[in-house]
Amino acid sequence: MEKYMILMNGIFLNRIKRYAMNKLYLKSILSSILRIGYQKSSSEKTKKQQKFLISLGLLMSIGGVFWGNILLYLELYFQALIPFSYMLITCINFFYLYKTKDFKRVRFIQMSISFTLPIAFHILMGGFSASGAVVLWSIYAIFASFTFQEQNETKKWLSLYLFILIFLVYFNTSIEESSLGVPANISLLFFTLNISIITLSIYTLFLNYIKSEEELRKELYHLINTDTLTNIPNRRAINQRIHNELTRFKREKVIFCLMLLDIDHFKKINDTYGHEVGDRVLFEFAKFLHTSVRSLDFVGRYGGEEFIIILPETSIENARVFGEQLIKKCTQNSISTSKGNCQFSVSIGLSFINEIDQKMSDIINRADEALYVAKKNGRNQLQSS
Structure with missing residues (x-):
C-alpha cells in the first residue's frame, strides 16, 4: 500500500510539473508573438500599441476559426471563406510585420479587415437576425484607433461605422429576404456569443486602458517628485x-x-x-x-x-x-x-x-x-x- 501511494504521488507530481512546463512554454510562445514587431528604437507607447493590435488579431482569428467551422458544419461554404480569410490575412499581415517592422502599414491593414470583413459576413449571412449581429465585431477597429490615441482616425472610423450601421438597419428587410435560412437556434447562438465576447472584450479593453492611465499617472507623479540623479524625492x-x-x-x-x-x-x-x-x-x-x-x-x-x-x-x-x-x-x-x-x-x-x-x-x-x-x-x- 505504501509503495502504491509513493507511485501515485510520483505520477501526480510529474503531471503537475508537466502542466507547469507546458504553461510556461505557451506563455513564452505568446510573449514572443506579441513582440514580433519590436525594434530597439521602439518607444513603450509603440510597443503597447503593437501588443494590442496583435492581441486583437489573435482574438478575432480565434473567433474566425470558430465561426468558420460552424459554417462548414452548416454547409455554408462560401460564407465560411470570410472568417477563414480573416485568419489567413492576419497571419500574412503579422508575418509582414515581423519581416519589415512597418507597424503603420500593418496597423492600417489589420484595422481595415477588422472593420470590413464582419460587415461583409453580416450581409452574406442575411442581416441582423441570421448573423447574430456579427457586424458589432467591426467596432474593434474603432476601439483600436481610440487606443492608438489617433483622434482624427477614430473620428473617421466612427463616422464610417455609424453610416454603415444605419445603412444596414435601413436595408435589413431587403437583406433578410436574401437570407440563406440559417436555423433559429444557430442565429441565437451567434447572437449570444457575439454579444458575450464583444462585451467581455470591451470591458477588458477599458480595464487595460484605465490601468494604463493609472500607471502613467504614477509615473508622472514619480517624475515630478523625484530627483533624477539621486532617485530620491526632490x-x-x-x-x-x-x-x-x-x-x-x-x-x-x-x-x-x-x-x-x-x-x-x-x-x-x-x-x-x-x-x-x-x-x-x-x-x-x-x-x-x-x-x-x-x-x-x-x-x-x-x-x-x-x-x-x-x-x-x-x-x-x-x-x-x-x-x-x-x-x-x-x-x-x-x-x-x-x-x-x-x-x-x-x-x-x-x-x-x-x-x-x-x-x-x-x-x-x-x-x-x-x-x-x-x-x-x-x-x-x-x-x-
Missing part, C-alpha cells in the same frame, strides 16, 4: 512633506525635526576628481541617507549638494544623537576613483518645530542658520537652532 516633494508635517503638528501636536545636510567642500571634489565622481558622491550619499533612516522618516535632495531629512515624532535630543551618528559614519565611507579614494564629510543644521512656526520656511530657515554656523566653525559637525 525639492517639490520635500516642500509637500514639510507642509504635511506642519499641518499635522498644528492639528495633532505631533512634533518633528528637520535636518539640512551639506556635503563639505563639494566644489573641491568636482575640481579634483571631476563632475562624474561628484555625481557619484551625490548618488552614494543619497543612498547612504536612505538606508540610515527609519521607515517613517523622509529623505530628499534640496538642491545642489544639500539634502533634507525630516524626522517625525522625534525629540531634538534624539535627532542630535542620530545626526552625530550620520557624521561619524559618513567620514568612514569613501568612493574609489582613478585618482584614488574620494572621502568626504557632511555638515548638518538641525531645527525643531515650535509653536511660533507659521509656515515651512520658518523651520527651514532655522536649520539653514544652524548649518551656516556648523560650516563657519570648521564643518564636519552638527549645530542646532
